[in-house]
Amino acid sequence: MRKSIYIAGLLIIFFISCNPLAVYAFSDTRYHWARPQIDHLNNREMISGYPDGSYHPNAYVNRAEFITLIINALNKSAEAKQLLKGEPHFRDAYNHWARGYMELAYELNIAYGDGQSYFRPTAPVSREEAVTMMVNSLRVQMEELPTADFLDRSAISSWALKPIDYAVNHGIVSGYPDNNFKPRQSLTRAEVAVLLEQFLALQGQEFHFYGTLETIDLPLKRVTIRINGRSQTFELAANVVGYKQGEVQPISQLDLPINAYFTLNTEGKLAYLYSTDKYNGGQVNLQQISLPKSDKLTSIDENVIKLTDSEISEEVKVSALDHPSRSLQATCEAMQAYDFGALTKASGRGQLVAIIDSGIDPGHPDLQETAEGYRKIVDFIDLSNEGKVNLTSVEARDGYISIGGKKIDVSKINNLSNVYKYGYLNLKFLPVDFGLKQEQLLVVATAGKYRGNFDTIYLDSNFDGQINDQNPLQVFSRDGQVVLIKGDKNRSFNLLLAEIPAKGDYIKLGFDMLGHGTEVSGIVAARGTIQGVAPDAQILPIKVMDRSGTTSLKKIESAISLAADRGAKVAVVSMGQYQVQEPEMQSLTQLLANVQKVSGMLICIAAGNNGPGLGTVTGTTSLNNIISVGAYATPEMWRTDYGWRVEEPTLWYFSSGGPAADGSTAPMLVAPGNAVSTYPLWSGQSYRLDEGTSIAAPHVAGAAALLLDASSRKLYVSNSQAIGRALIAGAKPLTGFQAVEQGFGAVNLMRAWNELQRKKYQENSLNGKQYSPNFGYGGGFYSRGQAPGELTFKITNNSDKNEQLSVGGLADWVKPKQYSVQVPAHAERAIEIKYGELLEPGLYSTFLIADKYTTPQWDVAMLQTIILPHELSKNGDKMFEEKGELGAGQFKRYFFRISENMTSVSFKLLSGDKGRVRIHIISPQGEQMVSQYAGVGDTQVIASVNMPYNRPAPGIWEVVVYSSATLSEYDLKTSKYTLQVIPDMSGKIIDKPSDNKYLVTAVPPEFKPGEKTYLTLYFWYSSNKMPASGLVSINDRLYEIQNGMVKLEVEPQHEQLNLKIAW
DSSP states (O other): OOOOOOBOSSSOOOOOBOOSSOOOSOTTOTTOTTHHHHHHHHHTTSSOOOTTSOOOTTSBOBHHHHHHHHHHHTTOHHHHHHHTTSOOSSGGGTTOTTHHHHHHHHHTTSOOTTSSSOOOTTSBOBHHHHHHHHHHHHTOOOSSOOOOOOTTGGGSOGGGHHHHHHHHHTTSOOOOTTSOOOTTOBOBHHHHHHHHHHHHHHTTOSOSEEEEEEEEETTTTEEEEEETTEEEEEEEEEEEEEEETTEEOOGGGOOSSEEEEEEEOTTSOEEEEEEOSOOOSOEEEEEEEOOOOOOOOOOOOOSEEEOOBOOOOSOOSSOGGGSTHHHHHHHHHHTTHHHHHHHHOOOOTTOEEEEEESOOOTTOGGGSBOTTSOBSBOOOEEOSOTTEEEOEEEEOBTTEEEETTEEEEOTTSOOOSSEEEEEEEEOTTSOGGGOOSOSEEEEEEEOSSBTTBOOEEEEOTTOSSOOTTSOOBOBHHHHOOOEEEEOSTTOEEEEEEEEOOTTOSEEEEEOOSSSHHHHHHHHHHOBSSSBOSSTTOEEEEEEOOOTTSEEOHHHHHHHHHHHHHTTOSEEEEOEEESSOOHHHHHHHHHHHHHHHHHTOOEEEEEOOSSOSSTTOSOGGGGOSSOEEEEEEEOHHHHHHHHOOOOSSOEEOTTSOOOOOTTSOOSSSEEEEOEEEEEOOGGGTOSEEEEESHHHHHHHHHHHHHHHHHHIIIIIOOOOHHHHHHHHHHTOBOOTTOOHHHHTTOBOOHHHHHHHHHHSOOOOOOEEEEEEETTTEEESEEEEESOEEEEEEEEEEEOSSSOEEEEEEESSTTEEESOSEEEEOTTEEEEEEEEEOOOOSSEEEEEEEEEEOTTSSSOSEEEEEEEEEOEEGGGGTTOOEEEEEEEETTOEEEEEEEEOTTEEEEEEEEEOGGGOEEEEEEEOTTOOEEEOOOEEOOSSOOBOEEEEEEESOOSEEEEEEEEEOTTGGGGTOSEEEEEEEEEEEEOSOOOOOBOOSSEEEEEOOOOOOTTOOEEEEEEEEETTTOOBOOEEEEETTEEEEEBTTEEEEEEOOSSSEEEEEEEO
């Protein structure tokens, strides 16, 4: 008896097949007992006949043909075709037309061959082999099954017993009338057609829908079918065939209206109908609605900005500047830099690090020389034009030039040109307390070596209006000359000549008025009172930011190109742009790909200071071929720099949370995010304590310089990309933080060194991508508000070599359907991922990986990030309340969905004298508000803080409770708190009907309450009835539509199954 289902839901579509002209598909099946199944599967394009119009129903099917049918029935023919390019596992599969299908069957544990690496593709498939392959493809549990008690059971191979028991119990196959199974008997083409249709029926795939055929328009080749009270129009396939009561019925002779099961072909045309008034399937109610509005972030900023700030808003009771060297000692200890140095003698010597930032103070005593006496600053490139001075020509008369009515003695100045060039640098940007004598600094340029070739300048650094008492200054790259302008109280403004063109039209003076670049440089490579991470590395400052702290992506692009051209092995970009336009992203992507290919330079980028909210990293972190860096602090760092006792390592609350815009990993690493470093001498202080991911990124750059130093000497490896992969592979995850918050973990030099020594670097040509809501395909999976059900993960191999990878999830809720995959050269594979049910609201984040054991770092690591909110609307006006306890510097995230009918909501945090906590509230648009502290304070206890919102934006709100790092100042180790969320709603939430993008149909097998079964939903584009693609939510879990299908394993508790489908 044919099993199917009637769909008692909202809009569903059903497709039919009938042929108004020809009713005989094959010349030799007209009177065959299996003709209905053969005609059906032929019109469905799952089987085919021979060129002469025959089918040969009694011919035997070989093993290759049968496994091809199974793979096609599983909707995986595209995967098999990709494997045609690969290397077969079976020795007899070379040059065989079905080798891709055989290889995929082996990968999916459907077929194993004969145990000696032979598949025997041309051997006829036996009944026990066929049934075993089919059942294996279903991935079912076969324990505690009733035994199929055939008389010849002893003749069944041991490996086929349980599959045959399953197949018999589920109606796929039966024995012969004499109660024998005949396991070794070969299957004919007709028997395979019947077996395949039963296999499809078990999965709810025998037909596409059930409905009422209302009208037939043969001239236009169209029919109208009513499905659950709604009429749909379908085109007729040229070979459409109809059956009624088991006999062929020409479509033109049908008495309308009639009820029937329908099947469409791959073009969305009606190809087959089976007329019957009896519906024997399960009852399915489909409710189709629209998903809530997306939670996309609004544009925060389109400027590239520095990523350090004075982040500590509380009073610091100790001064880290009293002993400035201790700060970087604590950060280096956190990365095990000293252990690594002792083991390898690495100090960064021979390594050039580009500092793409705001310049550098070239006169700082800690940034002068390496231990071997080499100049630490090798050059200074200014792309910001902050130090640009346009020059004007003036002729000398009797040893003098006249500028602004004032005569300047040049009689002793060497100049081979007929003219001098002069201009002024306006020094108004220096602070008032610098004690500047006058605002205009005179610059005079001369041709010191060749006639007409300007190469030397003189600066009136003492402001006496003359230059004959000044030393000639040439470009810094030549001799490292620096000019000092003295200010009050040991302040000095240090400049250098960065650039002078031969024509002398302008010059560029190099300095750092922001201080940011000097700080970054000190962390990487200071050698003096303080020691940077790699104290013997050399640095190449490329100035792209002026004193305003902003720049452009175009300047950063130019700086990266210049750094690579100048031979830098590592570059650090401690700035970022939160929103990057697509043309900018494409340009940067191409540049970084070229840099990696040509020079291999490693680029470390700050992840952003817009935390602690998720999805707040800079737009530049989603670029390939970079390492994005977040910020953390160890207990020793807290004690050294601030004097506070913090028990465990903490992420800095300002460190931006991932993922990147495309769902990929950002930050990739975390590194020390606070340090005392070098600072420009014009400020009156040589060192400064600062915080930010801008502080973290140069720690990674310094670590890379150390590894390059050691690996080039000890391993003969000087590949920066190998170093980057080792840093990621050796990262140490921080306890209590998830992957989306910390990436792969904290930088650890000893672990990275072990990775470098243990595994040989290979260039990675593998890329992964997944489909995320509101984005599309990207470098990870990111869902706000919807748990995943089953999705695909795609891997592309861009190399000329086939790759065999192991696949797995680092959490038990990420379960690949196969654990090994071959990705042929220049091919793409798709792997199905089944996600475990996530029952509690909160953040879930881990990695899905594909890896070759022989390489450091995972070859493909896809960040998985799921946010499941508390649904406030489900509890009406009832208040949410939760008590919690956090250590110093720790935080906890909460997520709440605000519905459209919510008139107001209040977020209240209580602590009293039990702690010191505050809340960060991030709206669905990315706007962040921070409360004052609740709890103890310097003057009084504030029992609670409250942040009310009227007409809050609908969507998912993130609330982060942060416990102050200062608890030890109040003799506390933890903060105890109570979080209350008080909603106020009006009216009821009404689900909005979905649009007409999809038509959804299903014909599941008959349901048995409490028993697991399969259900296949078919999705068709409403406009043309073609199989659809995309992402849909089914009962609040996300599924990827593959070739128009979503297959579910369900366990109905009643005779009717209710499904809520949303897109």
